[in-house]
Amino acid sequence: MNKYLERANELVPELVENRRHFHRHPELRNELFETTKYVRAKLEEMGYEVNEICQCGLVALAGGKKPGKCILIRGDMDALPMPEDTGLPFSSENPGAMHACGHDFHMAMLLGAAKILKEHEDEIEGTVKICFQPNEETFGGAKAMIEAGVLENPHVDVALGIHIGPIADVATLDFGKGLTMGSADGFDIHVKGRGCHGAAPHRGVSPINIGTHIYLALQELLAREVDAVEQCTLTVGSMIFGDGATNVIPSEGHLYGTMRGFNAELTKFMVRRVEEIAKGTAATFGGEAEVNWLFSSPAMYCDPDFTDEVVRYAADVVGAENMIPKKARATGSEDFAYFGQAVPSQIFWLGGGVEDKAKRISNHNPRVQFSEDALPYGAAVYVQCAMEWLREHK
Ligand SMILES: [Zn+2]
Ligand SMILES: [Zn+2]
Missing domain, CATH: 3.40.630.10 (Zn peptidases)
Known part of the structure; x- marks a missing residue:
């Protein structure tokens, strides 16, 4: 032995x-x-x-x-x-x-x-x-x-x-x-809208609507912009909006997620695109988004x-x-x-x-x-x- x-x-x-x-x-x-x-x-x-x-x-x-x-x-x-x-x-x-x-x-x-x-x-x-x-x-x-x-x-x-x-x-x-x-990069997309009464949504800007479109667009980023031979994932693990009320459009919310992959150049591209998609989507609906990168490991x-x-x-x-x-x-x-x-x-x-x-x-x-x-x-x-x-x- x-x-x-x-x-x-x-x-x-x-x-x-x-x-x-x-x-x-x-x-x-x-x-x-x-x-x-x-x-x-x-x-x-x-x-x-x-x-x-x-x-x-x-x-x-x-x-x-x-x-x-x-x-x-x-x-x-x-x-x-x-x-x-x-x-x-x-x-x-x-x-x-x-x-x-x-x-x-x-x-x-x-x-x-x-x-x-x-x-x-x-x-x-x-x-x-x-x-x-x-x-x-x-x-x-x-x-x-x-x-x-x-x-x-x-x-x-x-x-x-x-x-x-x-x-x-x-x-x-x-x-x-x-x-x-894989590498790991964590993000917090802070979505800002304008809160209002749920009965009059035209008076506000719903961050939930913005967040949902960002969520979908991020899936398309993987499906349409990343070479299919690449091994990478992007997961939104939490979407936090509102406090349980049925009749309130909240002012803001967050999508939290992580990206994993093996190609540092691709990660750089994804980081840029996550930011562009979040900001662009928010602007489309009259709101704002800010992306905070929470952690990164190669x-x-x-x-x-x-x-x-x-x-x-x-x-x-x-x-x-x-x-x-x-x-x-x-x-x-x-x-x-x-x-x-x-x-x-x-x-x-x-x-x-x-x-x-x-x-x-x-x-x-x-x-x-x-x-x-x-x-x-x-x-x-x-x-x-x-x-x-x-x-x-x-
Ligand atoms: Zn562990
Ligand atoms: Zn461990």
Whole structure:
């Protein structure tokens, strides 16, 4: 058995305890004050010096005693703004927040990796930068950490992330090459009309009418203006107008939505067209529209050469038969893509399906569960890839 996996197996009680602590106390965005206090205390206990380089973004360095390159390993820490309905004894104690994407696993696995790396610190042929990232779900965290200098001092050569998944079997590792996950851009179209009595609509300008036409026109943008061979989507997820009255034409409202794709030039075009369509449609009906872009994350690019290397290393932990090449791109997004833009990167999807296959449901669902049996594999894959990559590139 891989020696790091053997050690991670011994650490299972600790991995589970940490994971359940995080699961019980989920926090959102980059307001992870209790979470980072806990992570920092654990790292300091292990002997690390911890640096908070941006709000709730923590970095610790392992190695550095021998000269060599630097590999960054990343775990994200934020939960989702949703209630939990798993019935687990360690369910969320923070109403309206849940670790439904499994980032509680990421922290526990990365802490486990940090512990094992510390135990082997003298053998590290370079530096491992251990990166605890906030605010993945709204795509702000990776960018904030990069702007705060996470890729320098020492300079980062490559980066590895791991994401747990609730559908695949435990200890399988799914990986892609090239563009593997879509970009994400979020918008808020603020529609302004003029409110009036519903019995005399000619006295006002209905933002609902404008919003409905914008909604339809956005569907035509996909159907008529985007090359059919492109993979992209545009979804309006909420239209919020009025307050439930039958006889009031409200003054304003919002359409909230997101675009996903793999072609940065096309995204630029779509951004421009969403704005033109919103403004033009509003003007046609005598109102106004303003588009606010809420978030943006590029498509995830996995460097083929780096991928071949880490796939080889990780196979030693989970077995070559459990390394599963991605069959198709995912339209879901990951802000680890910012790392992928900057340095050769890979993000593995670690299988964490519960034993009963009938109970496996998507992440971001209030009833999603993950198998804790995946924890030692995640910790060991981080360590194995970091140690081996540095050794082969010294
Ligand atoms: Zn998520
Ligand atoms: Zn996630």
